Amino acid sequence: MDRLLANGTVNAAQSGEGPPLFLFHSLLSDRASFDAIVPELQRSFRTIVPELPGFGRSRPVDGGLAAVADRMAEAVREGAGGAPAIVLGNGYGGFVALQMAIRHPEIASKLVLADSGAAFSAPGREAFRNMAKASCEKGLETITDVAMRRLFAPEFQAQQTELMQDRRAAFLRTDPGVFRAACDALASLDLRAELAAVKVPVLVLVGEHDEATPPPMSRELAAGLPRAELKVIPGCAHVPQLQSPRQFLGALQGFLF
Numbered sequence: 001m002d003r004l005l006a007n008g009t010v011n012a013a014q015s016g017e018g019p020p021l022f023l024f025h026s027l028l029s030d031r032a033s034f035d036a037i038v039p040e041l042q043r044s045f046r047t048i049v050p051e052l053p054g055f056g057r058s059r060p061v062d063g064g065l066a067a068v069a070d071r072m073a074e075a076v077r078e079g080a081g082g083a084p085a086i087v088l089g090n091g092y093g094g095f096v097a098l099q100m101a102i103r104h105p106e107i108a109s110k111l112v113l114a115d116s117g118a119a120f121s122a123p124g125r126e127a128f129r130n131m132a133k134a135s136c137e138k139g140l141e142t143i144t145d146v147a148m149r150r151l152f153a154p155e156f157q158a159q160q161t162e163l164m165q166d167r168r169a170a171f172l173r174t175d176p177g178v179f180r181a182a183c184d185a186l187a188s189l190d191l192r193a194e195l196a197a198v199k200v201p202v203l204v205l206v207g208e209h210d211e212a213t214p215p216p217m218s219r220e221l222a223a224g225l226p227r228a229e230l231k232v233i234p235g236c237a238h239v240p241q242l243q244s245p246r247q248f249l250g251a252l253q254g255f256l257f
Contacts, residue, residue, distance in 0.1 A: 005050065006074035011057035012050035016042025020080040021256075023049045024072070024093025026115075027182050028147045028212075029239060030055060030170045033090065036245035044257060045086070048079045052096060054178030065185040069099035073107050076100070084109035086256065091115050091213065091238060092182060095189065098221075102194045111198070112252065114205040115238045117217030118224060119190040124213075132183035140172055140179065147171050150212035151238045163242075195224035202228040203255045207236030207243070229255070 002013050013031065021041060023034045031049045041047045053071050054060035061067045076085050087108045089097030094116025101108050120128070134143050148157060148168060157164050202225050206218035215232060222230035231251045233240045241248040 003079075005078045006071055009059040009061075009071065010050050010053065010075040012048050012075065012079065014046065014048045014079070016045055016047045018045045020076075020083065020085040021045035021047050022076055022079065022085055022087045023047065024052060024087065024089035024097050025049075025055070026091030026093055026151075026239060027174075027179070027186075028091070028151050028171055029167065029242075030173070032166075032170060033239055033242050037241050037249055040245075040249055050075055050079075052093065054175050054181075060175065060178050060181075064181070065095060065099050065189060066103065068185075069096055069103055072096055073100050073104040076107055086110045086112070088112035088114065089116060090241065092186070094213075095186065095191075098191060098198070101198050101200065102191065105197065105199065108200055110200055110255070111202045112205065112255070113202060113218075113221065114240065114248075115207055115210050115213045115218070116204075117213050117221045118192045118195055119220075120186065120213075120217070124217075125187045128183040128187040132180045132187075135176055135179055135183075140174060140176055144168055144171060152243065153209050153237050156237070156243060167242075192220070192224055195221070196226060198225055198227075200227065201255070203252070204228050204230045205240065205248075205251055206230075206232055207238060207240045208232050208234050209236065210238045212238040 025031045025033050031051055034049050051058040053068050061071045087097045094113040131143050204218050204222040206215045222228040236243045
C-alpha cells in the first residue's frame with residue numbers, strides 16, 4: 001500500500017505490522033531494490049519504503065543533501081507516528097540516513113548503513129563529478145554501463161540478464177537534474193567530524209566487492225561512530241540486498257531481529 005508522507009511530498013510503500021522500519025534506496029537504483037527482502041522484514045516490522053525526494057512520485061527538494069535529509073526526517077516522523085524508528089539506508093540512502101541522524105538526533109532508534117560512508121576519497125569525488133558532467137552533456141544513457149558496474153560485478157551482470165534489464169530501466173527513469181544534484185552533493189560531502197553526534201547503535205554493512213563505496217569507506221565510518229558494528233558481506237557489491245537477499249538478511253540477525 002502506498003501512502004504520502006511529509007505533507008504529501010514523499011511517496012512510500014508500507015506493509016506489515018510492528019515497529020517502524022524505513023528503507024532508503026541508493027542513487028543508482030530505486031525502492032524496488034528492496035523487493036527481495038521486504039517479505040521477510042514485514043513479518044517483524046511495519047516496513048516503509050519511500051521514494052527519496054526527486055525519485056518516482058516524491059517531489060524534489062532544493063538545498064543539497066541536508067535538505068533531502070530534512071525532508072526525509074519529516075517523512076520518518078509522520079510515518080512512525082512520532083516514535084523513534086529504525087532506518088536502513090543503502091548507498092545514497094545511507095548518506096541521507098546518516099545526515100538525517102546527525103541533524104535530527106531523536107529521529108532514529110537504530111541505523112543500518114549499507115555500502116555507504118562519511119566521505120569519499122579524491123578518486124571517488126572525481127567519479128561523481130565525471131558522471132554528473134557526462135549525464136549533463138550526453139544524457140543518462142551514456143553512463144548506464146558505468147552505473148551498472150558500480151552496482152554489480154561483471155560476472156553477476158552476465159548471470160542475471162533479466163534483472164540487469166530491469167535495473168538499467170530503473171536507472172534511466174531517474175530525473176537527470178536530481179541525479180546531477182545528488183552527484184554534486186556526494187562529491188563535496190564530508191561528515192567525518194560530525195559522526196560522534198550519532199549516539200544510537202549503528203550496523204555498518206558493506207559488500208566485499210563494492211566499487212562505488214569501497215570497504216575502506218565503511219571501515220572509516222564504523223571507526224568514527226560511537227556505537228557501530230561492521231560486517232562485510234562476502235561476494236557482494238554495492239546492492240547486497242538485491243544480489244544476495246539471504247546473506248543480507250543474515251547480516252541483520254542479532255541487530256534487528
